[in-house]
Amino acid sequence: DTEVTQTPKHLVMGMTNKKSLKCEQHMGHRAMYWYKQKAKKPPELMFVYSYEKLSINESVPSRFSPECPNSSLLNLHLHALQPEDSALYLCASTVREGRYNEQFFGPGTRLTVL
Amino acid sequence: SQQGEEDPQALSIQEGENATMNCSYKTSINNLQWYRQNSGRGLVHLILIRSNEREKHSGRLRVTLDTSKKSSSLLITASRAADTASYFCATDQDTGKLIFGQGTTLQVKP
Numbered sequence: 357d358t359e360v361t362q363t364p365k366h367l368v369m370g371m372t373n374k375k376s377l378k379c380e381q382h383m384g385h386r387a388m389y390w391y392k393q394k395a396k397k398p399p400e401l402m403f404v405y406s407y408e409k410l411s412i413n414e415s416v417p418s419r420f421s422p423e424c425p426n427s428s429l430l431n432l433h434l435h436a437l438q439p440e441d442s443a444l445y446l447c448a449s450t451v452r453e454g455r456y457n458e459q460f461f462g463p464g465t466r467l468t469v470l
Numbered sequence: 471s472q473q474g475e476e477d478p479q480a481l482s483i484q485e486g487e488n489a490t491m492n493c494s495y496k497t498s499i500n501n502l503q504w505y506r507q508n509s510g511r512g513l514v515h516l517i518l519i520r521s522n523e524r525e526k527h528s529g530r531l532r533v534t535l536d537t538s539k540k541s542s543s544l545l546i547t548a549s550r551a552a553d554t555a556s557y558f559c560a561t562d563q564d565t566g567k568l569i570f571g572q573g574t575t576l577q578v579k580p
Contacts, residue, residue: 360512398558398570399513412567446512456501456520459568461512 360462362447368468371437377465379430379447385460387453388430390422391446393464399446405430406453437469476559476571484579489546491574493559494539500562502535502542507556507573516544516557551580 360381369375379388387406391399404412405424419441421433430447444464450457477492493502501520505513519526519535519542526533532545546553556575560568 362512396573398573400570401567404567444510448513456518456562458503458515458518459513460515461505463512464510466510 360447360449360460362445362462362465364465365463366466366468368470369434369437370470371439373437374433374435376434377432377445377447377467379432379462380428381449381460381462382428383449383460384427385449385451386427387450387457388424389448389450389459390430390432391448393444393446395443403432404453411453434467437467439469442467442469476557476574478574479572480575480577482577482579483549485549485551487549487578489549489553489576489578491544491557491576493542493544493571495542495559495561495569495571496540497561497563499537502533503560503562503568504531504533504542504544505558505560505570507558509555513558546576549576549578551578554578 363378389404390402392402393399401414402416403422408424419436423431444466446464447462448459450459475494483489499521501518503518504516507513517528517533519533530547535542554577556573558573559571
């Protein structure tokens with residue numbers, strides 16, 4: 357299994373809702389990433405988990421809460437989002453955090469905040 | 471912060487032609503990677519070139535790296551309609567984090 361899966365593919369939520377994005381990989385990778393991508397822009401790093409521990413938080417607002425329950429699974433909990441948070445959220449994984457590692461990306465979750 | 475600048479922002483060519491896109495960056499790097507993204511989808515890794523390498527090939531792809539000029543280029547030879555996508559360079563400075571360039575949108579007309 358050489359892919360990263362993400363669910364749901366699309367999500368529409370109101371500003372008072374609580375929802376979660378899920379990412380899964382079974383390649384034995386020990387580093388997992390969340391990116392946010394706005395239309396016609398490059399991906400922007402949000403969080404990095406290394407060996408199930410949060411290693412990088414790129415000053416992301418607390419309305420985004422990541423969680424890594426095990427080495428295969430990465431969640432992003434969403435609460436009280438703003439319309440400007442609408443974007444494509446990408447998950448990625450790599451063998452381990454560090455140099456010379458290509459990242460494997462999931463297909464993304466298209467989030468719309470009303 | 472996004473340190474990569476890509477040139478051109480958009481490129482339109484005919485099938486069979488070669489496509490060249492360039493990437494410049496500002497700080498020293500460990501490696502530079504190129505990714506492809508089809509519309510609204512995830513990114514696919516194409517090739518990684520280390521800072522001590524000058525050129526690398528993979529199928530129809532040729533990547534060059536000039537660390538003195540802090541620039542890289544991606545050449546796609548004999549392009550196909552299926553190559554239509556956005557292409558991003560990404561630099562790894564020494565943190566394991568990838569910093570993506572602004573991207574080049576390539577359209578290959580059949």
